[in-house]
Amino acid sequence: MSLRQLPTAPVRTVSTARRWSMLAASTLAQAAAAVMIHGPAFLIPTLHEREGLSLAEAGLVAAAPTIGVMLTLVAWGWVTDRRGERFVMLTGLGATTLAGIASALTESLPLLVVTLFLAGAAAASTNAASGRVVVGWFPPQRRGLAMGIRQMAQPIGVGVAAISIAVVADGHGIQAALWVPTVACALAALLAAAVVIDPPRPERTAGTPVANPYRQDSFLARIHGVSVLLVVPQFLVWSFALVWLVQERGWSPAAAGSLVAVAQVAGALGRIAVGQLSDMVGSRLRPLRWVALAATVTMALLGLTAALDLAVAVLLVVVATLVTVADNGLAFTAVAERAGPFWSGRALGAQNTAQFLAGSAVPPLAGLAIGELGYAAAFALGALFPLVAAPLVPVREERALS
Template structure:
């Protein structure tokens, strides 16, 4: 069950994040500037963002198996249509629809973990499930530029469609909906947003922490090739290494949170570490130090470590009849920010420089840290959800 959740999320990650690794081909094939390319990168993110809460409501009603199969099948069709697009406008439209369809996997995978694993194992299980996102990015960084070099952007999109089709069949054949406890006498009493601001604060923290994560994900290849002068193959290898390390990092912080019995304490420390890593990256890049490449890898690992912690916390506190919608709200905030990051940060890089942009982005995790709820607030929210 966990493996299927990982596969579904991995395919979604490639759909949503893969276009960032086709920026050089987009600029060459259609003569786009960096901001225009950033808009195309943002289209699947925007599509996902606008449907997350709706998918969450569908999941709360009909469960994971049917929702995942329909969503991934629709994404496959949209990707095939995108591969046959003859203009950037059509490409952007079909990428938007593919992202909208694949948004189901975000909440569905979280519900599978919380439904099938006990509390003392959820941090580890969610860390494994959440590693699908950086693994998807790593696979995209290795696969898509190479395919696009030989078969243009259309070939790269066809490869993504094949992966989505395989995930569709796997989920339809293998996913089982977890059992749910009986509903309370007053369904309104199950609303986790009443009487506590815990979930709202987690949503805000997670949305802010997307800024450094997507800055690194979107522009690392361009930075390595243009600023550090690495060849494309070596730059892709560095990114893949960073993403694999990030996947392992998510598992490590998940285990850590299980042993602490808290998701918020590790979340606060990860936020502070992300700020420090970005500031060091900015400094070493400004000094033209070769250590900046190593710090890019470190920053990449740290900036993805918060996702599993926050996701597990939201799923646990919201309960089985609200987790779909709560996780949808969680992801909507993240994707809203992630859709804005590529064009906004692309413009900032063009206006200033990479070092200055890294330093400015470091302010985001500094701002998020005091918003993380305390351990006492977490315990009260857990008791109310029991």
């Protein structure tokens, strides 16, 4: 069956305006969560220069929320499958706000790590729930575009964090900077409460088990594996582009944060573009393979030009940011469509758990690699992961459904 023939619940039970308003709320929820999850990466310069932490130690602080996300995504997906998207979004965003307040009020480094971990654990709720809102309310022929818009939330959130958290931390300290994601999550919770409705689901006969999609074939497992490989260069660029610009290129934190923010906006637009492309070509996975190949070339060129200290390396950081985030929406949509309405919460949780497991390891390990080998070598090593991922994308299995 084609993407346009995939079984879906009815979607014409709300107005078009309400459907798009829920997409906006889901996007804001994911963006606010991204500021909370990825924002601590932009505390690395302050932690390193003012607090005296090594890059590896500062990277561990930055990884605390992603570790929290990693450990709770499947659980949030399980709750989403049973209690619904609205409940999970409101509960999760509320808890994220409380943990964010705690992190902004503490001056103890160990407590900061703990509160950031809890904030990430709560923010994980938006990954499964807000994605299900989009898949549940939009028909298959519009899901690529809709999910591309929703997935732009992550780079937009990272961009907001780059342009705000780094600057506030540099001028006013770590605690002041942590109010940025906290306020963002509180506002997102209010909007979700105002507009989000649980999407309809097909009728399910009581006592009838739903087939486990993981036992049917290796499709979902391969998508998870590909996404893990592709997240490595993404987190590498996200975590260390700003530090590279400041330390190696002599940029101010404000200027470096502004460039990273612009790159994240470009990445957000790129997600929309590849989502629309997937709707047009009737495939999520062919564009996913194209993105993997583009990421390989871009990261290799970034490593080379950084080693040669060429000015074009700065432009390539922007391109690398755009390319390395473009895959998420494609994989996310493919997982949700294959898993179905009664397994998508858990499948999306597993998808993001695998990504965050890899992502949480990137900052400390890349910090060690940079300390030993330098930024250029670390960027070049990042090209190996999408190179391995490209042939693993199950394009043939998707075509077999046509």
